[in-house]
Amino acid sequence: MGKPRVATTSLAGCFGCHMSFLDIDERILDLIELVDFDRSPIDDIKHISQRCAIGLVEGGCCNEENVHVLYEFRENCDILISFGDCATMGGIPTLRNNIPLKECIDEAYRDGVTVYNPKNIVPQDPEIPLLLDKVYPCHEVVKIDYFLPGCPPSADCLWAALTALLTDKPVELPYELLKYD
Amino acid sequence: MSDKIKITIDGKAIEAELGQTILEAADAAGIYIPRLCAHKDLLPIGSCRVCTVIVDGRPQASCVKPVMDGMVIENDTEELLQHRRNIIDMMFVEGNHFCMFCEKSGNCELQALAYRFGITAPQYPFQFPEKDVDASHPDILLDHNRCIMCARCVRASQELDGKNVFQSIGRGFDRKIGVNGEKALGDTDMDVNDKAADICPVGCIIKKRVGFETPYGERLYDKEPIGSDIEKGATA
Numbered sequence: 001m002g003k004p005r006v007a008t009t010s011l012a013g014c015f016g017c018h019m020s021f022l023d024i025d026e027r028i029l030d031l032i033e034l035v036d037f038d039r040s041p042i043d044d045i046k047h048i049s050q051r052c053a054i055g056l057v058e059g060g061c062c063n064e065e066n067v068h069v070l071y072e073f074r075e076n077c078d079i080l081i082s083f084g085d086c087a088t089m090g091g092i093p094t095l096r097n098n099i100p101l102k103e104c105i106d107e108a109y110r111d112g113v114t115v116y117n118p119k120n121i122v123p124q125d126p127e128i129p130l131l132l133d134k135v136y137p138c139h140e141v142v143k144i145d146y147f148l149p150g151c152p153p154s155a156d157c158l159w160a161a162l163t164a165l166l167t168d169k170p171v172e173l174p175y176e177l178l179k180y181d
Numbered sequence: 182m183s184d185k186i187k188i189t190i191d192g193k194a195i196e197a198e199l200g201q202t203i204l205e206a207a208d209a210a211g212i213y214i215p216r217l218c219a220h221k222d223l224l225p226i227g228s229c230r231v232c233t234v235i236v237d238g239r240p241q242a243s244c245v246k247p248v249m250d251g252m253v254i255e256n257d258t259e260e261l262l263q264h265r266r267n268i269i270d271m272m273f274v275e276g277n278h279f280c281m282f283c284e285k286s287g288n289c290e291l292q293a294l295a296y297r298f299g300i301t302a303p304q305y306p307f308q309f310p311e312k313d314v315d316a317s318h319p320d321i322l323l324d325h326n327r328c329i330m331c332a333r334c335v336r337a338s339q340e341l342d343g344k345n346v347f348q349s350i351g352r353g354f355d356r357k358i359g360v361n362g363e364k365a366l367g368d369t370d371m372d373v374n375d376k377a378a379d380i381c382p383v384g385c386i387i388k389k390r391v392g393f394e395t396p397y398g399e400r401l402y403d404k405e406p407i408g409s410d411i412e413k414g415a416t417a
Binding site for chain 2: 088089091134137146147173176179180
């Protein structure tokens with residue numbers, strides 16, 4: 001049996017959680033001994049190639065592409081983990097949830113004080129995923145098995161959760177690793 | 182005086198005084214009952230229900246329930262923990278709580294209770310309600326997004342400051358803290374040195390130009406859960 005596979009992705013997040021993940025520093029060498037990475041920004045694999053044991057999702061869902069990726073992760077990962085406040089609670093992107101979508105787009109492409117857009121064009125290319133009406137935390141879109149809050153969750157928090165899962169121990173964060181900021 | 186009576190909390194016999202509430206008696210005995218709207222300097226109102234305990238088989242808000250001789254109280258049970266988690270969860274989804282840029286983070290009692298209860302994500306759908314921010318006062322910011330309707334500020338202004346700056350207005354989901362002024366907080370007689378400016382358990386009433394004063398790791402609830410001081414008997 002090969003090593004368990006781990007896939008990671010960043011949806012509507014800032015990649016800060018992945019940066020925090022890399023903050024496990026030299027422990028990443030230990031991690032490589034334990035797991036193989038599948039789809040992830042770390043190795044730039046674009047789609048999950050085979051069944052994964054663990055999927056790590058950073059960021060919530062703000063557009064249809066985020067939802068498609070999240071579905072791919074849910075379908076192909078035994079355990080799906082929301083990591084970071086955007087994935088678990090929506091985070092900063094949800095600041096737009098009180099503002100109608102049209103107002104958001106107008107502010108970004110038409111009315112904003114720094115906008116230069118003489119043709120008054122709002123990007124409509126089919127390559128650009130459509131925005132959702134609101135930003136949703138991941139567990140409001142698919143079932144999530146574990147949550148690691150934090151903005152970002154500390155490297156120790158991620159390490160504690162991953163090593164617990166990989167060694168068949170319960171994922172119980174010690175008090176000082178459970179943080180929302 | 183024979184005001185001393187005996188009660189039992191989670192099987193532990195403790196001595197209490199007539200006139201105390203269950204919460205006060207537990208505090209004195211070094212037993213922490215989680216609470217949010219209750220504050221030692223304020224009259225209790227039994228609003229948030231986080232301090233609910235089972236008294237002789239019936240749920241009661243311990244901050245308003247006086248002790249009586251022979252009471253058998255359950256506090257630290259799986260059922261009550263779930264009940265308290267549910268309340269905290271609801272508060273998180275009914276407001277807009279952005280811990281990552283809130284100056285109160287680390288010193289926030291709502292957040293600290295969520296940490297203590299081990300909540301990693303709320304179980305209810307987020308409401309993302311539309312709330313106002315009142316920045317009219319020169320020294321104090323009133324951010325309704327973070328309000329949990331504990332009414333501590335209402336009581337502190339009346340009981341401790343001898344003013345009447347805050348009142349609850351509206352009903353149900355639309356309930357909010359109103360100010361007793363022409364339009365906003367800046368029109369009231371609220372002063373930055375008022376007790377009401379320091380009493381908010383969350384980041385709803387915060388002082389301007391303070392910012393993130395305490396470094397991460399040294400804040401009130403960074404290392405030890407809320408209630409640790411009571412459990413160590415510091416306030417007994």
